[in-house]
Amino acid sequence: MKRRALLFVCALVAISSLSAQRVLYKEQFYRLYRQNLYAYPERITENIYWLEHALSADFANPLFALARIEDERHWERYRHLFMMHVNLTMVELYLQLGSKYNKFTAFFFNYPWRRQNLESLEIAEANFRNALYYWDQALEWSARAWELRRLHLPQVQFWADQNHRIETGRLDYEAIITRHLQRLDEVRSVFLAMDESTY
DSSP states (O other): OHHHHHHHHHHHHHHHHOOOOOOOBHHHHHHTOOOOSSOOHHHHHHHHHHHHHHHHSBOOOGGGSSSOOOSHHHHHHHHHHHHHHHHHHHHHHHHHHHHHHOOSOOOGGGGGGHHHHHHHHHHHHHHHHHHHHHHHHHHHHHHHHHTTTTSOOGGGHHHHHHHHHHHTTSOOHHHHHHHHHHHHHHHHHHHHHOOTTTO
């Protein structure tokens, strides 16, 4: 009996000495983002949650940055690239989430579920509009990072590549999102025109 009590007390002491680390900084929230093999809506919204916190949090000390920071100008470029990259990732996540609710074709046999399909299209449209908002934010941060393009941060080269693609026009999510919204409006108009005579 005494042995069990002693083991129990030792276990409590060991557990109480463990402490969780608080997540406070952009880089910490960004590390919680995960790419999943299957893009289920709950996984996408979880990633959106972490990245929204990353956008609103403060940057960690340059010692804990995701790239090696040599001076203030490198620190400035790093911050601009980080914000641009997180906003671009938000665009991609909202496009993924919108595609889960989007319907690309309205077939005549979908009439019994017309109301549900229209609700689904509303959710998809809201997600596409959110993606458009984050695209505008990414453009602003990209323009700021482009001014410092001569500074090289090898650890975040992918972010610099994204910056180059945006500024040269090779990456244009606005055109993609606009096409999604146009197609969505076309499908919505077909659903709205459906009635019992078309079924």
